[in-house]
Amino acid sequence: MNQEKIDKLSERIINDTNSAMNCLTLYIGHKLDLFNIIRETGPIDSEELSKKTHYSERYLREWLECMTVNGYIEHDPSTNKFSLSDEYAVVLCDRDNVAYTILFVYWIPSLSLALDKLLEAFKTGNGVPYSMYGPDMLYAQGEGNRPMFVNDVAKWISTMPDIAEKLRSKGGRVLDVGCGDGWASISLAKSFPLTKVDAVDADSQSIENAKKNVRNEGLENRISLHHSLMEKSEFKEKYDLVMTFESIHDMPYPVEALRKMRKIVSSDGAVLIGDVSMKDTLEEKNDFAGKLYYNFSVLLCLPQSMNHTNSVSTGAAMTSSTFKKYAIESGFSKIEVLPINHFLWTFYRLTL
Template sequence: MSDDSNEGRGDAVADFAGRVFGSAVGALDILSIYLGDRLGWYRALAEAGQLSSTELARRTATQERYAREWLEQQAVSGILTVEETDDPDDADAAPVAASDRRFSLPAAHAEVLTDDTSLDYLAPSVRMFAASAAQLPQLLDAYRTGGGVSWQELGADAHESQGDMNRPWFDKRLAPALASVGSLHEVLSRPGAHIADVGCGHGWSTLALARAYPDARVEGFDVDQPSIEAARRHAAEAGLGEHVRFHLAGGEELAAEGRFDAAFVFEAVHDMPRPVEVLAAIRRAVRDDGQVVIMDEAVAERFAPDGDEVERYMYGFSLVVCLPDSLSSPGSVGTGTVMRQSTLEGYAREAGFSGIEELPIEGFASFRFTRLVR
């Protein structure tokens, strides 16, 4: 092999090593963000404006030495700013004690990490990563045996994360998004319209539908009991407990024929072990002149090795959350997070629909809305 070839190979090795190292640094940042989120450190900083490690520990009932290390790491990572109290030009000045350094959370960073009403709120996604990381031994076993790691096994971090990630989008953007599609809005606005939200999770989409269409009856369905309990609690807190109903049931249990004017599945079809059964039940449950709409990840039309960051992100979720959850049910089709439109269309046709139609709703996070055509 020529020297030039060896040099080129060396550059490629160094480049890839640099990429892996950068990813490792990012992974450590994610873990540090999880600590700051769950220990209440970010919220304490956002509320106080500026805190030392002693003050932060006192406000959050945590240990100062851990708080100090975390604050310094966050400053080095560029997440926090630190007040420069040492004067490098004054040789006689006493150095400031490490526990007295004062740290701040910039307003832009506070919105991303603490504002649960912001469309840029990303702290919940970090909780999902932590939940899946805690299951790595079980994931390794599943990958070897063909089993899975269920949603229940992922625990509270995952459950809360899923609801909190999408809540701002449902609260702020779902109503105008649906109203922008005239034919859909017309059905949802029927007097006494009956709407199903299948795979409702913590119920934020269900509540958003109820607010957008106050004359409608809205029912949420989910197979996860803690999520249904949370959804009922959220409905009561929002004063909507009398206007919505939540059921511990899967979509395949929608047995009443022609009961609903419309049905939605928000970011859940790709998780379903038997999506065709669910879509077939939804088809029977929705009136012939009704609407069935699926919101799921806006991945590319087909696989390509040069996928964008959204594709990489969705494949990552699929590896550690969605695919293992789906495969935890015997007989699952194992869709995974990266559900192409061709896959959804195949499920829809097998369930008795004639095809699918992408709705002209853009800019709704990384999701697309698809209407199933009878």
């Protein structure tokens, strides 16, 4: 027996447990708007924070000290006041910045909600409904992806100069598949003011969230929202661009969905896919993307896909070869990997 190997795993599990608890204490800080308040007020002690928020001073004191020892906020022992550095404020408070990753901690309580149902699914082979993960899951996904969408959608489309020029100069129609809270559609509509967008999602609450966001952005006359599985949708118009991000691996029937996209994209249009970057062999998947997406796959992506009858059950560990197989089966003749640098996704252009 290799005692060093035993000790390393034991230590790792303890560290992983602390990391999970960090996610929950960060969640408390974000959910109660404490990070924004600390940023706005500057150095503050627990009593001042209690007066400002009307929260319990004793709980706030313990939370402030917890955030300090875990390295998220700063403490001045001479004044016993706590503060947030400008750099950490970007990550914890700046909603439009691509570094605003605090929303990812919402995944931990959300995924935990479905554990009982997931344990049962392991025994029965059934799926877990999307709704079991609660509102925090939609918030983590919608708001978590928002900074990327509002900053980068136009950049991604620019790697297809013919499509970008058409949308910019002539407008046209775009279909956003698996639109979630609608931020990719909103970003595209703002970047290409002549376009009209149809956005579709299989989750009714996501569509409701998207309606609210579209209304708040004043884009109701240019973005139309639809509740449907893509393969069962009834779109009949031809689209200059069909786009979908991080959704193919979640779809119970990806070939049918891609076939529907192929049917409605115009002859000189394109389908833009952004989905997981995953190596081909299991041994190669021990990089960050592999570890992250396998966790998502076990806890969410595979179970919600298997909730549909005869699902192909792809999961979030979908390789490029698996995706290309789906695209070929659905009838696309050309599959091009676009020159977009992303640490988690690969982008494809599909054409007829």
